[in-house]
Amino acid sequence: MITRKRLAAGVCGLLATLAVGLLPTSAAAAGEPDAKKPSPKVELVLDVSGSMRARDIDGQSRMSAAKQAFNEVLDAVPGEVQLGIRTLGANYPGPDRQTGCKDTRQLYPVGPLDRTEAKTAVATLAPTGWTPIGPALLGAADDLKGGDATRRIVLITDGEDTCAPLDPCEVAREIAAKGIHLTVDTLGLLPDAKTRKQLSCIAEATGGTYTSVQHTSELRDRVHQLVDRAADPVVTPVATQGADQCAKAPVLKPGLYTDREKFAEHRWYRVDVRPGQELRAAASIGADRAVNNDYGVLLRASTVHGREIVRGSEAGDGRTDVISSGLRYPKAPLKNADGAAKDAPETVCLQLSHSFAAPAGVKTEPGLPVELAIDVVDGPSDASDVASFGLGRGWWFLGALVLVGLVAGLLWGWLSRWRVAVWRTN
Amino acid sequence: MRTRTFVTAALLAGAALCGSAGAAVADSPSPSASASAAGPTEAGTSFRTATPVQPGQRATAGASTGDYLYWAVPVDAGQRATMKAKVTLPKAARHGAATWQLDVYDGLRRRQACTYGAQTRAAAADAASVELSCTLRTARSWAEQSSNDPLPGTYFVRLTVTDLPQDDLGLPVHAEFEPTVAGTGGAYAVDGKLAAPLVPGAAAAGPKDGESASPEPSASASAAGKRSVAASEPEGGWSSGRWSDRWVWTAVGGVLAALAGIGGYAMTRGSGRPSRVPPNV
Numbered sequence: 001m002i003t004r005k006r007l008a009a010g011v012c013g014l015l016a017t018l019a020v021g022l023l024p025t026s027a028a029a030a031g032e033p034d035a036k037k038p039s040p041k042v043e044l045v046l047d048v049s050g051s052m053r054a055r056d057i058d059g060q061s062r063m064s065a066a067k068q069a070f071n072e073v074l075d076a077v078p079g080e081v082q083l084g085i086r087t088l089g090a091n092y093p094g095p096d097r098q099t100g101c102k103d104t105r106q107l108y109p110v111g112p113l114d115r116t117e118a119k120t121a122v123a124t125l126a127p128t129g130w131t132p133i134g135p136a137l138l139g140a141a142d143d144l145k146g147g148d149a150t151r152r153i154v155l156i157t158d159g160e161d162t163c164a165p166l167d168p169c170e171v172a173r174e175i176a177a178k179g180i181h182l183t184v185d186t187l188g189l190l191p192d193a194k195t196r197k198q199l200s201c202i203a204e205a206t207g208g209t210y211t212s213v214q215h216t217s218e219l220r221d222r223v224h225q226l227v228d229r230a231a232d233p234v235v236t237p238v239a240t241q242g243a244d245q246c247a248k249a250p251v252l253k254p255g256l257y258t259d260r261e262k263f264a265e266h267r268w269y270r271v272d273v274r275p276g277q278e279l280r281a282a283a284s285i286g287a288d289r290a291v292n293n294d295y296g297v298l299l300r301a302s303t304v305h306g307r308e309i310v311r312g313s314e315a316g317d318g319r320t321d322v323i324s325s326g327l328r329y330p331k332a333p334l335k336n337a338d339g340a341a342k343d344a345p346e347t348v349c350l351q352l353s354h355s356f357a358a359p360a361g362v363k364t365e366p367g368l369p370v371e372l373a374i375d376v377v378d379g380p381s382d383a384s385d386v387a388s389f390g391l392g393r394g395w396w397f398l399g400a401l402v403l404v405g406l407v408a409g410l411l412w413g414w415l416s417r418w419r420v421a422v423w424r425t426n
Numbered sequence: 427m428r429t430r431t432f433v434t435a436a437l438l439a440g441a442a443l444c445g446s447a448g449a450a451v452a453d454s455p456s457p458s459a460s461a462s463a464a465g466p467t468e469a470g471t472s473f474r475t476a477t478p479v480q481p482g483q484r485a486t487a488g489a490s491t492g493d494y495l496y497w498a499v500p501v502d503a504g505q506r507a508t509m510k511a512k513v514t515l516p517k518a519a520r521h522g523a524a525t526w527q528l529d530v531y532d533g534l535r536r537r538q539a540c541t542y543g544a545q546t547r548a549a550a551a552d553a554a555s556v557e558l559s560c561t562l563r564t565a566r567s568w569a570e571q572s573s574n575d576p577l578p579g580t581y582f583v584r585l586t587v588t589d590l591p592q593d594d595l596g597l598p599v600h601a602e603f604e605p606t607v608a609g610t611g612g613a614y615a616v617d618g619k620l621a622a623p624l625v626p627g628a629a630a631a632g633p634k635d636g637e638s639a640s641p642e643p644s645a646s647a648s649a650a651g652k653r654s655v656a657a658s659e660p661e662g663g664w665s666s667g668r669w670s671d672r673w674v675w676t677a678v679g680g681v682l683a684a685l686a687g688i689g690g691y692a693m694t695r696g697s698g699r700p701s702r703v704p705p706n707v
Contacts, residue, residue, distance in 0.1 A: 212597055235473050387615065393676075
């Protein structure tokens with residue numbers, strides 16, 4: 001009996017040791033060496049048109065509010081940011097629309113910031129002319145050319161563009177479509193309904209933000225926030241162009257990609273996945289203009305022969321910036337193949353489509369911005385059981401085990417008694 | 427007599443192991459008990475720029491009405507996350523009610539369902555603030571490829587106004603965001619495990635053209651100390667997926683079964699020599 005007790009205690013101890021030994025282990029990924037990043041570029045575009053004279057922001061003129069905000073922002077620009085300043089309507093006071101609408105000038109070139117110089121340049125500004133927002137945006141995009149860094153235009157204005165027919169919203173969309181990672185953030189000083197509409201359209205077209213400014217402090221905080229945001233490192237996607245069928249589609253390596261997809265169009269991409277790897281794809285389609293209220297996105301993975309493997313879809317309605325979906329496809333390792341065949345990658349076709357629709361009067365060119373994130377990770381996993389390692393849990397489970405144990409013990413006991421009795425009789 | 431001893435021993439052993447099970451569960455990936463620590467003071471504006479927030483942290487952000495605010499929260503297997511947001515609305519006179527919405531997406535940017543919580547709420551024109559909340563399903567360690575079940579990885583949270591009078595667009599608001607996670611124990615422990623959690627850019631092998639294209643925001647961004655989605659992982663790293671309290675339950679069950687077996691065996695033996703056996707054998 002004593003031996004048996006020892007045995008039971010031993011089993012107990014062993015199980016406890018096992019349980020403790022199986023406590024979670026953590027695997028932290030090690031950081032990788034820093035890559036040399038190009039410095040981000042920001043251009044502040046300031047409206048210096050005649051209307052900036054109005055004295056209605058905290059008792060001072062709009063112009064002096066802007067100057068004050070600029071001075072404080074210039075003091076706090078992060079070191080790595082290359083900052084430039086461009087004005088619109090600063091020079092030509094006359095009535096000639098033709099000339100007035102070309103009046104945009106680079107006040108301070110984009111580059112490492114000399115605070116004193118930049119402040120002096122800002123101090124010379126006086127409210128003067130027209131409001132050529134479109135040409136100013138084009139000019140600013142030109143100033144920010146070169147390099148592969150993120151670019152940001154911060155547009156500060158108090159009135160709508162006075163230089164139709166060049167619609168600044170269309171201009172912004174075309175700049176964004178160039179695929180140069182350019183964002184336009186707009187700030188309206190005490191904007192009226194038309195200005196707000198135009199500025200929010202510009203912001204929406206480039207994935208930027210729109211702010212309506214009522215006080216000097218708001219202007220300063222917001223510009224400061226936007227410049228800081230430019231300094232934050234982000235992954236810049238690579239431009240690609242999907243094809244209209246899988247056979248012609250570009251082969252994508254893991255990474256982040258952008259594309260443009262027109263209305264009622266779908267695009268194909270290809271990804272190579274080796275046996276034992278898992279493909280992960282996520283796609284976002286941005287609504288960069290006015291679209292109808294209901295929309296959706298569909299991302300499908302299929303074989304080269306057209307058999308669908310898996311799909312991700314999403315639908316929505318109402319105001320949105322993007323609609324996105326994703327999928328994952330773990331490709332099982334080939335067990336019965338040998339050598340080269342075992343490692344031969346499978347080409348997976350990814351089809352991306354969306355169901356955005358443009359209301360009448362909205363331009364459908366260029367297409368909507370697409371962001372595609374492709375990842376291929378090692379090792380698909382498969383589950384052989386519903387529960388973790390097939391283990392059990394709960395009071396019913398314990399009860400069942402105890403009952404089975406008891407019955408087994410009883411049987412064993414009776415069996416041995418019977419055996420002893422039989423042996424005795426013989 | 428002996429039987430009673432065995433039953434007592436069995437119960438004691440069971441109780442002891444259950445106790446250790448409780449302790450072990452408390453050790454396993456569980457919510458950080460600390461009261462909301464100060465988190466980042468900025469929010470991202472897209473999936474790419476989402477600001478990482480640890481569960482238990484309280485992130486704040488100044489923004490304009492109409493901005494899309496993005497945060498990224500790491501959620502591990504066996505955890506049920508609750509995303510809470512509070513928007514302090516502009517004090518300036520507003521023109522009507524606005525509808526605010528909190529959307530949650532997983533690491534593959536798939537929208538995730540909320541099991542409860544007010545995900546969408548309308549704020550009256552004179553309301554001072556609006557509070558939103560979304561409790562996700564429990565993240566499991568593995569799911570079928572075709573299912574939309576929540577998996578361990580980065581969860582993106584998007585906060586925005588979905589409907590508002592156009593005149594109110596662009597007014598300044600202040601947003602607070604606080605994710606919390608609760609451990610659900612082994613009840614949701616499933617077999618299988620993902621090769622890597624659903625974190626964007628998990629594979630660090632980038633495209634060969636252009637170093638900026640590499641999907642490894644962890645590299646440069648963590649060095650810069652800010653805004654990196656891949657750098658966001660739970661405190662203490664992702665769980666290995668091998669542990670669940672089912673191990674303890676099963677072990678205790680095994681021990682109890684063994685003890686019950688011994689007990690059952692003992693019962694058949696009686697408490698001494700059977701009376702019909704002659705004393706000299």
